[in-house]
Amino acid sequence: MKNAVISELFDQMADIMEILGEDVFRISTYRKVARIIGDLPTDVEMLLATGKLAEIPGIGKSSLAKIEEFVKTDTITAHQELLKKIPPTLLELLTIPGLGPKGTKAIYENLKVKSIAELKKALQDGLVEKLPGFGEKKAAALAKGIDFLQKSTGRIRLDQAMEAADIVTAFLKEQSGVEKVQPAGSLRRRAETIGDVDILVASKRGEQIIQAFTGAKFVQEVLASGPTKGSAIIQMETTPVHVDVRVVPSKSFGAAAQYFTGSKQHNVRLREIAVKAKMKLNEYGLFRGDKMVAGPVEEEIYKKLGLDYIDPLLREDRGEVEAAEAHKLPELIRLVDIKGDFHMHTSASDGKCSIEELAEAAKELGYKFICITDHSKSSAIANGLSAKQLAQQIKEIHKLNEKIKGITIFAGSEVDILADGSLDFDHKLLSELDFVIASIHSGMGSPRQKVTSRTLKAMDNPYVSCVAHPTGRLIGEREAMDIDIAAVIKQAAQTHTALEVNSNPYRLDLKDVHCKMAIEAGVKLAIGTDSHNIESLSLMSFGVATAGRGWATKDDVLNTLTPVKIKTWVKTKRPK
DNA sequence: GCCGTTTTCGGCCCGACTGTTTTCAGTCG
Ligand SMILES: Nc1nc2c(ncn2[C@H]2C[C@H](O)[C@@H](COP(=O)(O)OP(=O)(O)OP(=O)(O)O)O2)c(=O)[nH]1
Ligand SMILES: [Mg+2]
Ligand SMILES: [Mg+2]
Ligand SMILES: [Zn+2]
Numbered sequence: 001m002k003n004a005v006i007s008e009l010f011d012q013m014a015d016i017m018e019i020l021g022e023d024v025f026r027i028s029t030y031r032k033v034a035r036i037i038g039d040l041p042t043d044v045e046m047l048l049a050t051g052k053l054a055e056i057p058g059i060g061k062s063s064l065a066k067i068e069e070f071v072k073t074d075t076i077t078a079h080q081e082l083l084k085k086i087p088p089t090l091l092e093l094l095t096i097p098g099l100g101p102k103g104t105k106a107i108y109e110n111l112k113v114k115s116i117a118e119l120k121k122a123l124q125d126g127l128v129e130k131l132p133g134f135g136e137k138k139a140a141a142l143a144k145g146i147d148f149l150q151k152s153t154g155r156i157r158l159d160q161a162m163e164a165a166d167i168v169t170a171f172l173k174e175q176s177g178v179e180k181v182q183p184a185g186s187l188r189r190r191a192e193t194i195g196d197v198d199i200l201v202a203s204k205r206g207e208q209i210i211q212a213f214t215g216a217k218f219v220q221e222v223l224a225s226g227p228t229k230g231s232a233i234i235q236m237e238t239t240p241v242h243v244d245v246r247v248v249p250s251k252s253f254g255a256a257a258q259y260f261t262g263s264k265q266h267n268v269r270l271r272e273i274a275v276k277a278k279m280k281l282n283e284y285g286l287f288r289g290d291k292m293v294a295g296p297v298e299e300e301i302y303k304k305l306g307l308d309y310i311d312p313l314l315r316e317d318r319g320e321v322e323a324a325e326a327h328k329l330p331e332l333i334r335l336v337d338i339k340g341d342f343h344m345h346t347s348a349s350d351g352k353c354s355i356e357e358l359a360e361a362a363k364e365l366g367y368k369f370i371c372i373t374d375h376s377k378s379s380a381i382a383n384g385l386s387a388k389q390l391a392q393q394i395k396e397i398h399k400l401n402e403k404i405k406g407i408t409i410f411a412g413s414e415v416d417i418l419a420d421g422s423l424d425f426d427h428k429l430l431s432e433l434d435f436v437i438a439s440i441h442s443g444m445g446s447p448r449q450k451v452t453s454r455t456l457k458a459m460d461n462p463y464v465s466c467v468a469h470p471t472g473r474l475i476g477e478r479e480a481m482d483i484d485i486a487a488v489i490k491q492a493a494q495t496h497t498a499l500e501v502n503s504n505p506y507r508l509d510l511k512d513v514h515c516k517m518a519i520e521a522g523v524k525l526a527i528g529t530d531s532h533n534i535e536s537l538s539l540m541s542f543g544v545a546t547a548g549r550g551w552a553t554k555d556d557v558l559n560t561l562t563p564v565k566i567k568t569w570v571k572t573k574r575p576k
Numbered sequence: 577g578c579c580g581t582t583t584t585c586g587g588c589c590c591g592a593c594t595g596t597t598t599t600c601a602g603t604c605g
Binding site for chain 1: 602
């Protein structure tokens with residue numbers, strides 16, 4: 001799939017044009033195209049062939065021609081031409097926090113600095129601070145910026161962000177004059193990775209609160225500190241986390257929540273609608289002239305713009321604004337709709353606790369079912385079960401179902417999809433299970449055709465009810481397999497197989513846009529926590545959020561069915 | 577570069593913080 005490369009090239013063209021000082025609106029068009037292509041869940045080549053690409057707003061003739069050229073030749077002439085105008089390594093400088101295109105241009109033209117390494121040297125030699133527009137402080141900030149960049153671990157996982165947000169939120173709630181505290185930004189939208197943690201505060205005492213925040217003991221470094229907002233790095237156990245705090249008076253809290261939750265592109269869309277309606281939208285409110293039309297309550301902002309309320313999970317400018325205008329937003333799946341969990345491991349394979357312990361914990365969560373899915377024998381590292389052990393476990397589950405009331409324990413397996421697409425267990429044994437999930441744990445680096453056909457073949461098996469973590473990614477650690485997700489989804493629809501939304505924050509697999517594709521194809525989602533202990537059962541909320549980001553309703557998710565209905569659903573695929 | 581029942585030309589979201597600036601540009605949210 002060429003989407004990612006095309007997206008990068010458009011961003012790079014925008015970067016170069018910015019350094020060259022070209023028209024800012026033209027540049028933002030390139031950035032928009034980069035974002036659109038980067039967000040596409042489907043192969044750009046397919047969309048191009050069907051003419052769908054040209055229909056996407058924001059992609060005009062010129063961009064379309066560039067994309068077409070890349071699809072055919074693997075290059076974009078305009079990109080090549082731009083690259084001739086600056087040394088490619090100069091683009092590194094744009095990644096330094098605090099240094100933008102203007103500064104980069106000045107440093108390049110005056111000092112002939114072409115890379116971060118050379119900039120470091122120039123800073124040490126005291127050359128940068130002598131440049132017009134620069135000074136001692138700016139030079140020092142740049143040195144710090146480089147340091148930070150080289151130490152930075154990049155975007156963090158949702159669970160890490162949540163932990164940091166909890167600490168800061170608790171601290172802010174203690175401060176006098178604080179009326180409300182609300183995590184915002186990509187964390188509130190439950191994006192799959194988080195660049196920085198954004199927290200909104202309602203208070204009249206902005207300056208004092210920001211000072212308290214930047215002076216807090218968990219703060220390692222202060223990046224900015226003013227009367228309404230502050231930025232700092234806090235050191236968590238596993239990683240440093242960048243936190244932005246914004247304070248507004250409570251009469252603006254709704255508007256500020258809208259602003260600070262984003263996404264940026266979603267905000268721009270709303271502000272455009274406001275302008276068209278002769279109004280102005282900012283973080284202080286929605287205004288017609290001097291009159292505040294909405295502000296204290298977030299829902300009112302949407303209402304007064306003529307839109308249905310848009311759940312934060314959907315605010316990515318992926319069609320939600322149009323849907324809100326047309327009153328066609330989905331009623332999203334919620335955690336309270338979830339009746340059970342499809343994926344968990346016991347101490348029989350690599351889990352930490354017994355079936356009974358998991359069942360009791362699930363009952364506490366109000367669940368009506370759980371599905372025990374230990375690994376199969378090929379996953380030797382995970383202590384996978386042999387056929388004999390699995391048969392034994394099935395018996396044990398039947399006994400436990402007699403003993404434990406109020407919850408149904410499904411006998412299941414996370415059965416390995418072998419190299420040839422066959423499974424670790426025969427039909428006879430699989431037929432004795434209530435719900436089988438199949439997944440790939442080996443040969444994940446194989447070519448696209450190979451991993452795809454393995455997965456497709458597994459779905460042909462009438463006893464496979466679900467494919468678990470279909471792309472196999474581990475966020476921050478391992479790329480997704482090169483798998484044809486469109487083909488997997490099509491096959492899932494045809495074979496009556498569900499696709500998992502793995503809730504582990506390392507996985508979130510399927511991811512949001514793939515969930516959306518699956519739902520549009522009529523495929524059901526099965527959310528599983530992949531728990532190896534009791535605590536992880538609560539990861540369900542991440543899976544539900546990911547499905548919600550994929551526009552999932554109650555009807556799209558198997559976890560909302562009663563155990564009886566799940567059994568019926570499974571039988572549909574099996575031989576009569 | 578893109579787009580349009582107010583426009584096919586002329587707009588394009590809007591504001592906070594920093595540093596070097598004497599009135600604001602650059603960068604970022
Ligand atoms: N109107 C407007 N709002 C913006 C702009 N940039 C950022 N915001 C708002 C929306 C963002 O969600 C929010 C927080 O900014 P961040 O840079 O932290 O982005 P966000 O949290 O969405 O993603 P992240 O995971 O941090 O990269 O501020 C902008 O250019 N215009
Ligand atoms: Mg953020
Ligand atoms: Mg932020
Ligand atoms: Zn598992």
